[in-house]
Amino acid sequence: MKSAVETLNPTRVRLTVEVPFEELKDSLDAAYKKINQQVTVKGFRKGKIPARVIDQRFGRGAVLEEAVNDALPKLYTEAVNEAELNPLGQPEVDITELKDGETLAFTAEVDIRPEIQIPDYSGIEVTVDAVEVTDEDVEKSVEQLRERFASTNPVERAAAEGDVVTIDLEAKVDGEVLPDGVAEGVSYTIGSGELLDGIDEAVTGLEAGGEATFTSQLKGGSAEGKDAEVTVKVTAVAARELPELDDDFAQMASEFDTLDELKADSRKRLENMKQYDQATQAQERVLDELLKLAEVPIPEKLLEDEVKTRKHNLEHHQLGQMGLDLAKYLEIQGKTEEEFDAETKEQAVKGIKTQFILDELVNKEKLNVNQEELTEHLMRRAQSSGMSPDQFAQAVVEGGQVPMLVGEVARGKALAVVVEAAKVVDTNGEVVDLEDEEDEAEVTEAAAETAEAAVEGETEEKNEA
Template sequence: MKSTVEQLSPTRVKINVEVPFDELKPNFDRAYRKIAQQVRIPGFRPGKAPARVLESRIGREPVLDEVVNEAIPVKYLEAVRAGEVRTLGQPDFEVTKLEDREVLEFTAEVDVRPEIALPDFAGLSVTVDEVEVTDEEVEQELESVRTRFGTLKGVDRPAQDGDFLSIDLAATVDGEEVEEAATTGLSYEIGSGQLVDGIDEAVVGASAGETRTFTTKLVAGKYVGRDADVKVTVNSVKERELPEADDDFAQLASEFDTIEEFTANLREQLARMKKVQQGVQARDKILDALLESVEVPLPEKVVEAEVSSRRHDAVHDLDHSEEALAKLLETQGTSIEEFNSELQTESEKAVRTQLLLDAIAEAEKITVDDAELTERIVYQAQRYGVSPDEYVRRAQESGQLTAIFADVRRGKALASVVRRATVTTASGAEVDLDELFGREDSAEAETPETPETPVPTGATEETPAENPAEK
């Protein structure tokens, strides 16, 4: 077999492959056996008819089709390995020459990982927020804890902001009942924003047993984007009583004896949380600085796959209806054109980010061990509320285990850059990020997650499509 690689662009190549028919003998043998099992020929048991008899009965063409469809993916992979081509996604095959008993020639156009010139990471510099905890923030945190220990008490007065109601809901669109919007005995906190627009204004001032009506735009379901007439009946009104912020409460809510000690601990917790946020901000700003300073050519097909994947996710809960998507966007004050533009921009950034981090990981020779991979799997399983075994099973079925591995590797790559960059606050103080990212020479260094960007659908090496001769 002969093969050559022709560079079409920084992100795409054409692989030209020439295969002598002598190399296809094993493929012909398998093709004859397969076809012989499918064709009934008098005088021969299934699978036992000789090749010449099969060809006389069905012709040479079906045999050639079977051989070509089987051989091209295998020979393509041989050419990829021989040329050390770093492919991305599925190739586009074309049979350019097929001379029976002589030669098979085909081409494969495929996206490839671009060459990326990386900067001196030590020259990167970003500014992040100061770690400051105000008295107001401590008070808000204390109020939040008191709220968790609060109790609900029924009141005999009209509902007001912050009250908890038990309500019944019913909705109609042009007189037709919206079944998915009907419910009874629903608990709702006024002002929480967890239900449809307009409900807070409707129920404030209502007493138990009173029914109010209002109009709202539906944001999901069969009538998405349509105006619905909603009827809400208030069954009961309750208010939350908070415990006093005293020593007794401190002992109830914590291991501390006094409210002063408990409040001081809340301040320390807020400071630690802001330190983590400071590290995340540094990570995100350094990534943005990298993306601005480094040219990352975009593989067209990979971006198209990412756009398609994100669009699929966007319309999945809308029964894949573009019309429903347009109506939903209208309720959000945007248009399908603006959505498409934002989708394209986000997809391009996602692909650029991951190609850049992959290049850094390769240059830094970053590896991922079993413990790191297991840690990410456990973390993701907790996020989705399933067991690690169940999460792994789903990942295997969807072919996402490789993507999880790549995501961990990218996180380590970004962390390696952050450690070498200069991070300061607005006042000029240098920030030590070892608490979040660990020291580079430390075996216990953490592997922070990469930014929340989906894995590009085509940004992995793929197995060629079946039946390439039909492409």
């Protein structure tokens, strides 16, 4: 077999392959055998029809077609390996010559991973938020805990903000009660904003037995988006009572004996959370700077497929679970379809560039993934998927996804190498040493999560949230 490679552009090549006919012998034998099992010829037992009879009855062309279809994948793979290419996606194959008994020639165009020069990343410098936990932050955290231990007691007075009211609701559109517009015994905290717009004003000041009517745009149901006349009747009013902030509360709500110990623990937890957020911010910003420094050609077909995949996943999986279609989603986001398409393409480009350059770094730095790192990553992925580690591991193995997980961890290690070489300062001008804040395993796993989010296009959404 002879093969040659023509570079069409930095991300696409054309393979030209010539194969002597004798190299098709195994495929021809397989073609005759397959046809033998599929056809019947009077006078011959099934599977025992001579090749010459098959040629006469069904045509030599049918045999050649079957043989070529069998041989092409193997011949293509041999040519790719011989040329040491890294193909992306399926090739476009064109048979240019097929002479029976003489030769087979074909071309195969395919996208390939571009050659990437890793830039000098030692000069990268980024600024991140400082880790600052104020007394107000601690008080807010303790207050949220206090809210969880609030109790309610019935009162005989008008309802006020913060009270829990039990209500009956009836919604009408154009004077007709909606089939799904009646609800009884609904518990609602005034001021929570969890029900209809206008309900807080309607029930505030009502005592048990009181009734009010207001107009509100429905957020769901059969008349979603329409204005409805809503009648609300208060059947009970209860006041929320918060426990006293003292040592007794600390003992009830935590493992600590005193309120001071509880507050100290809250401060430490908030510091850890802010340090983790700071590390993630550093990784994201260092990655952005690395991508700016690197020249990474993007294969057009790969980009086109990636954009289609992202749109499909959003429309048919994420939005479907929320009961939305793309038009409603764009309306909520305040975006046009053109803006959405541009953003999706931009995220896809960033994802592809991230994967290419971090994979190249893995090779350059000769980074390996050990079993402990893979297990740690698998545990996190299992947790985020809602599956048990054993179930997730089984699904990964059965789906042949182990190399994908290894790649995610390796890219995380590559990003961690770049972050370690970069200069990270906070908004106070202080140098941030991320290794002082987390052990190596946590740094690697956090970097893997950041790299994975960039590849899958989740970073922007996470930041907006």
